[in-house]
Amino acid sequence: MDDTNQAESSKISTSLELEQIEVNLFKSKTLYKPSAASRGVFGGQVISQAIVAATNCVNPVFGLHSLHCYFLLSASPAIPIIYFVERLREGRSYTTRSVKAVQNGKVIFQLMCSFHKPEPWQPTHQWSMPDVPPPEECELEEAIWRRRAAREDVPPERRDLFLTFAQEREHRPIAVRRAAKASIDEHGTLTYMSWMLARTGQASNYEAPYQKCILAYLSDLNFIGIAAETLKLTRGSKGPDSHAMTSSLDHSIWYYDDDFCCEDGLLYVVVCPRAASGRAVVHGRLYSRAGKLVAVTCQEGVVRANRRDPMESKAKL
Secondary structure (H helix, E strand, C coil), rough: CCCCCCCCCHHHHHHHHHEECCCCCCCCCCCCCCCCCCCCHHHHHEEEEEEEHCCCCCCCEEEEEEEEECCCCCCCCCCCCCCEEEEEEEECCEEEEEEEEEEEEEEEEEEEEECCCCCCHHHHHCCCCCCCHHHHHHHEEHHHHHHHHHHCCCCHHHCCCCCHHHHHHHHHCCEEEEEEEEEEEECEEEEEEEEEEEEECCCCCCHHHHHHHHHHHCCCCCCCCHHHCCCCCCCCCCCCEEEEEEEEEEEEEEECCCCCCCCEEEEEEEEEEEEECCCCEEEEEECCCCCCCCEEEEEEEEEEEECCHHHHHHCCC
């Protein structure tokens, strides 16, 4: 089997499915590599599958509340990933798991996650959800890319790229609807907002542990790529401001709710507070339709423009 792009499942349940091969050992069944600007298997799928493995090794009275992970090597979609769960701590209020993802004998991904017995009697606070239209009134991303491809001034190579983006988004297990155009507040912060809706094919009634796995999957969509948009790097073009590379380095999620439904839709609010030296960090907030802030996310990644180190040029003279 060669290392070609594998088709992404249109159902989230298929994308997250694992085979348990030992008490603490699991194996992926499907893997997906985006066809454009990607070096390996989609990071959100690796995160979510690792959470599925960890959750299967935890007492159900504990709920996932946080995770921190690193992407160490690009994964091939042609070879199954093995997930090894290590039971690090069993506490009365918190329990901790580590998950190593292995492919070809190498650790490609490392996850640390913590589970907590909920304490709903404690006081609460959250930032309010931005005022945006409901997902039914927002345009699908595939429609946006097809409209861009249809413009007469688009070069053929960029048109093909836009159509590839549109086709991929039509078959994703997550439908993405742009909630608003990127906006700049009075402090100069550029904010991107999209509705994320899981495609299941039927009413699934997934419980909280699985909803958290789905949230992890969709949290890697339209995330580090926002840094490239903030920097105004262009795809499919040439020059010092063209987009050369984007790749995730790490990813963190903090969950603050056990009652949300990814099929119903989550509003993803993303900002890029800093980009420099070929890296960038993005922060995200995920809200339910009812306005509840259910999770907070953070990621750093490689974000490079098509620019060379000036010292390399001098060395060649």
